[in-house]
Every structure is written in structure tokens, then in C-alpha cells.
Amino acid sequence: MVEGNEYWNQPLETLDFDTLRELQLRKFRRVYQWVWDKSKLYRGKYEAAGLGRDSIQSWEDIAKVPLLTKDDYRCQGVDPFPYGDSLCVPIEEVTEFHQTSGTTGTPVYQPDTWADWEWWSECWATILWAQGFRPEDRIFIPFGYNIFVAYWAGHYACEKIGCEVVPGGVLGTRERLEKMRELKVNGFMATPTYVLGMAETAQKELGADPKEWGIEKILCAGEPGALISTTKARMEEAWGCGVRDHVGATEVGAWSFECRHRPGGLHVMESMFLVELLALDSDEPVTEPGIPGRIVITSFDRQAQPCVRFDTKDVSMWKDGGCECGRTWRILERGVHGRLDHITKVKGVLFSPVTVEEVVRSFPELEGEFEIVVSKKGDLDNIELTLEMPEVCSEEKQATLLDDLKSQLRFKTQLNFKIKPVEFGSMPRHQIKAKRFHDMRGK
Amino acid sequence: MSANVDMKELYAALEETGKVLDRVEETGGSIKSVERNVRRMRGTLRTMMIHFEDLAALEGK
Ligand SMILES: [Zn+2]
Numbered sequence: 001m002v003e004g005n006e007y008w009n010q011p012l013e014t015l016d017f018d019t020l021r022e023l024q025l026r027k028f029r030r031v032y033q034w035v036w037d038k039s040k041l042y043r044g045k046y047e048a049a050g051l052g053r054d055s056i057q058s059w060e061d062i063a064k065v066p067l068l069t070k071d072d073y074r075c076q077g078v079d080p081f082p083y084g085d086s087l088c089v090p091i092e093e094v095t096e097f098h099q100t101s102g103t104t105g106t107p108v109y110q111p112d113t114w115a116d117w118e119w120w121s122e123c124w125a126t127i128l129w130a131q132g133f134r135p136e137d138r139i140f141i142p143f144g145y146n147i148f149v150a151y152w153a154g155h156y157a158c159e160k161i162g163c164e165v166v167p168g169g170v171l172g173t174r175e176r177l178e179k180m181r182e183l184k185v186n187g188f189m190a191t192p193t194y195v196l197g198m199a200e201t202a203q204k205e206l207g208a209d210p211k212e213w214g215i216e217k218i219l220c221a222g223e224p225g226a227l228i229s230t231t232k233a234r235m236e237e238a239w240g241c242g243v244r245d246h247v248g249a250t251e252v253g254a255w256s257f258e259c260r261h262r263p264g265g266l267h268v269m270e271s272m273f274l275v276e277l278l279a280l281d282s283d284e285p286v287t288e289p290g291i292p293g294r295i296v297i298t299s300f301d302r303q304a305q306p307c308v309r310f311d312t313k314d315v316s317m318w319k320d321g322g323c324e325c326g327r328t329w330r331i332l333e334r335g336v337h338g339r340l341d342h343i344t345k346v347k348g349v350l351f352s353p354v355t356v357e358e359v360v361r362s363f364p365e366l367e368g369e370f371e372i373v374v375s376k377k378g379d380l381d382n383i384e385l386t387l388e389m390p391e392v393c394s395e396e397k398q399a400t401l402l403d404d405l406k407s408q409l410r411f412k413t414q415l416n417f418k419i420k421p422v423e424f425g426s427m428p429r430h431q432i433k434a435k436r437f438h439d440m441r442g443k
Numbered sequence: 444m445s446a447n448v449d450m451k452e453l454y455a456a457l458e459e460t461g462k463v464l465d466r467v468e469e470t471g472g473s474i475k476s477v478e479r480n481v482r483r484m485r486g487t488l489r490t491m492m493i494h495f496e497d498l499a500a501l502e503g504k
Pocket of ligand 1: 259263324
């Protein structure tokens with residue numbers, strides 16, 4: 001029996017299927033009319049598609065609404081500066097500015113009103129609560145908040161919950177770790193890469209075992225690692241506690257999370273967002289479990305620049321069945337599988353870079369960075385994995401390790417990798433959004 | 444509805460809070476501090492209203 005204390009907002013998190021769908025339809029209609037009334041960008045798109053202000057009456061009508069893509073934000077950069085026609089409120093009501101990292105093109109400017117900012121922290125509070133963050137916790141955020149939205153709302157959500165939150169920006173990794181130990185914090189949040197990097201620094205530079213520090217909870221964001229079972233296991237082993245995932249985006253908000261019961265994927269926050277999966281090669285909706293689709297998201301309650309049917313170009317699939325936590329919010333199995341433009345054919349085989357991380361992290365001695373490059377030699381695709389070898393490794397051991405790795409990669413991906421071993425510590429460390437896949441074909 | 448909360452009653456109380464904020468602003472809005480703080484409080488209030496507005500409407504339907 002799950003207690004009421006499991007939930008941040010029990011009525012919404014445990015709604016029955018029919019009521020939840022009715023709520024979503026009402027909320028979709030409301031945000032559709034909001035952007036229709038307030039934004040020339042949206043209204044222009046919808047009128048061009050033959051839709052009117054009152055066109056949304058049923059679920060079938062939602063499917064007729066044109067998708068929003070990153071390209072649509074090209075309308076930015078003009079008045080009301082810098083948001084242009086995507087802005088839905090008077091500019092004087094905007095209190096927060098952030099922008100996307102621009103890893104997939106020109107950065108998108110993202111305005112928020114004060115009410116939006118409260119909404120952000122409310123979404124994060126839902127996530128943190130579901131992962132077991134409680135008022136008595138002391139939480140460290142080893143990240144320098146900046147122009148990107150990352151961890152800002154995590155900070156405010158901790159405040160809202162009542163945790164004591166310690167901002168760990170500016171400091172170097174070693175200083176952060178010393179502060180965490182000194183203050184006896186019992187939780188923190190970071191990218192999977194950084195969670196592992198911190199453990200490595202604690203062991204090598206402080207001669208300490210972070211398992212003994214009393215850390216009880218770690219939230220991950222920014223990269224898919226926390227739902228890759230081998231990466232998760234490494235983090236949990238290094239810190240001696242549970243690690244849970246969360247996925248959000250600047251344009252969308254914080255829309256999904258792994259609860260503390262390990263549902264094998266991400267719960268979608270269905271009372272705040274509509275998440276649809278569309279077939280990879282058409283716009284047909286995917287509602288059956290187990291079939292990959294690209295993720296399209298609507299944020300219901302944001303005011304300044306909500307996204308309506310935003311094509312994230314990320315891929316996932318619905319999971320069959322519910323979760324021990326009792327939430328009725330559906331689950332995306334194994335979370336986000338990767339970006340549509342990263343799931344690509346190499347030598348005629350469908351390839352997802354996440355699989356490589358899964359394999360590499362299943363070798364406990366491979367703790368360093370790695371990078372995958374696909375290129376073309378003549379008409380042939382070439383796939384190369386550059387990876388850091390263990391710090392101490394005999395030639396003989398390295399040869400065996402590389403042989404094993406190569407055969408595991410072949411088994412999991414059906415591809416023959418060229419492997420280039422490099423010295424430990426010679427590749428750059430990422431604090432956020434590690435970019436480990438590069439497709440150089442056609443470039 | 445779960446958690447034994449009367450959604451209509453809850454939403455009515457939130458609306459009432461909005462009206463009280465109107466009154467605070469009407470009375471003291473010429474004081475910048477009052478006007479700006481009311482605006483912040485409205486942001487927080489909205490966070491709850493968006494949660495429960497539709498649940499209140501759907502309750503007992
Ligand atoms: Zn769950």
C-alpha cells in the first residue's frame with residue numbers, strides 16, 4: 001500500500017485514465033486558444049493549416065495541429081526583442097531569460113513570467129518529491145547556474161519542498177567535494193558523466209570513498225545515462241545510494257522523471273504536459289507499448305512562450321503496465337533512447353549511440369571518456385570508437401580488453417568498430433550535455 | 444476524488460484568495476512594494492489554480 005506521502009500532488013498523480021484524458025483535452029484546448037490569441041507565430045501556422053480558434057473539440061482534432069519545430073523559432077531576434085512573434089505576453093511581464101545550448105542549431109531564446117517560474121519549480125518539486133527528496137534534506141548542487149536553464153528550477157524546487165539547498169557553482173570539482181563532505185549533505189544533482197567524474201576525483205584526489213559520506217539520493221539530468229542500466233549501476237556503486245533520472249528541456253519544461261520505485265523508464269507528468277509519440281517515418285500516433293516513436297510535447301500551463309506540439313526529435317516508446325508507486329502517469333520505457341537524427345543507419349544497420357554507452361559502461365575498468373565517429377571512406381561507412389584506457393593497464397590486459405569490447409559491440413550493434421585506445425584523462429570532461437556521437441558523413 | 448479533498452471547495456478557496464489579493468492591490472497598490480509583492484503572490488497562486496481548476500470542473504461530472 002503506497003502512502004499519501006509518496007506524492008507531491010496525490011489527486012493529479014493518481015487520476016483514473018478517463019479523467020486524466022478529459023483533463024488533458026481541456027488543458028490542450030486552453031493552451032491552444034492562448035497561443036492563438038497571443039502569438040502571431042502560432043496563429044499564422046494554424047490558419048495556414050485551415051484551423052480556427054475553436055477547432056479543438058476532440059483528441060482527433062489535436063492530431064491536426066501542426067507540429068512546432070526549432071526552426072519555427074527563427075521568428076525570434078526582432079521586436080518584441082528578442083522573442084519576436086513567439087512571445088505570448090507583454091514584454092514587461094517577462095522576468096526570466098534562458099536559452100537553449102544550441103547543440104542542434106541556433107539557440108532558442110526562452111522567456112518566462114514570474115508565474116512560469118513558479119510553474120518550473122512546481123514541476124521540479126513533483127519530480128524531487130517522487131524521488132524521495134524531503135524537507136529534512138540538505139542538498140548540494142555542484143553546478144554553476146547560468147544562461148542555460150539547467151538546475152535553476154532544481155534549486156527553487158528544493159526551497160519549495162523545504163530542503164536546505166547549497167549552491168555549489170564556481171567551485172572546482174575538488175572544492176565541491178570537500179564542501180559536500182564538510183556540510184554532510186545527503187543528496188545532490190548532476191549529469192551522469194559528472195556524477196562518475198566526482199566519484200573518481202574523490203577517490204583519486206581526496207583518497208576518500210564517497211560511499212561513506214552518507215549521500216542518500218542523486219538526481220540526474222542532462223544526459224540519458226541514469227536509465228542505462230550499466231551506467232546507473234556504476235553511479236550507485238560509486239556513491240552507495242539510489243540514482244534517479246529526469247528529463248526536461250528549455251522550450252518544454254521538466255516533463256518526466258524516474259520515481260524511486262525504478263519503473264524502468266520515465267513517468268510522464270501527464271497533468272502538466274501532453275506527451276505524444278508519433279511514428280518514426282510518418283505523423284501517425286503510436287499508442288501501443290513497445291513501438292518506437294518520436295516524442296512530441298505540449299506544455300499546458302506555461303504563459304510567456306509555451307510549446308504546443310513541439311517536435312523534440314527524441315525517440316522513446318510506451319511501457320506496458322504501471323508502477324509500484326501507484327502513479328497513473330504513463331511510463332516511457334528506458335526513457336529517451338536518443339535523438340532521431342542520431343538513430344541512423346550505419347552500413348545499412350539501424351544504430352543508436354546509446355547502445356555503445358551501455359556496452360562501454362558494462363566494463364568496470366573502462367571509467368574514462370569515449371567518442372563515436374561515423375565517417376565515409378569512398379562508398380563505405382566507417383565507425384570508430386575512441387576511448388580512454390584504464391590508468392594502469394598492461395599491454396596484454398589492454399589487448400584482451402579491446403578484444404572483448406569489440407566482440408560485445410559487434411554482438412549488440414551488428415557493427416564492426418574500429419577502436420582507438422587513448423591515454424586515461426586525455427579526452428575532455430563534460431559537466432553538461434556530453435556530446436559523444438559525431439556523424440561526419442556528408443560533412 | 445482521491446486524498447479526500449473536495450476539489451470544488453479547494454478551488455473556491457483559491458479564487459477567494461485571488462479576490463483578497465485584488466483588495467490588497469486596490470488598497471495599497473500605489474505602494475510599489477505592495478504592488479510587486481502581490482504580483483509575485485499571484486504567480487504562486489496560479490500554480491495551484493492550474494492544478495485544480497479542471498479537477499473542480501470535472502468533479503461530480
Ligand atoms: Zn513510479
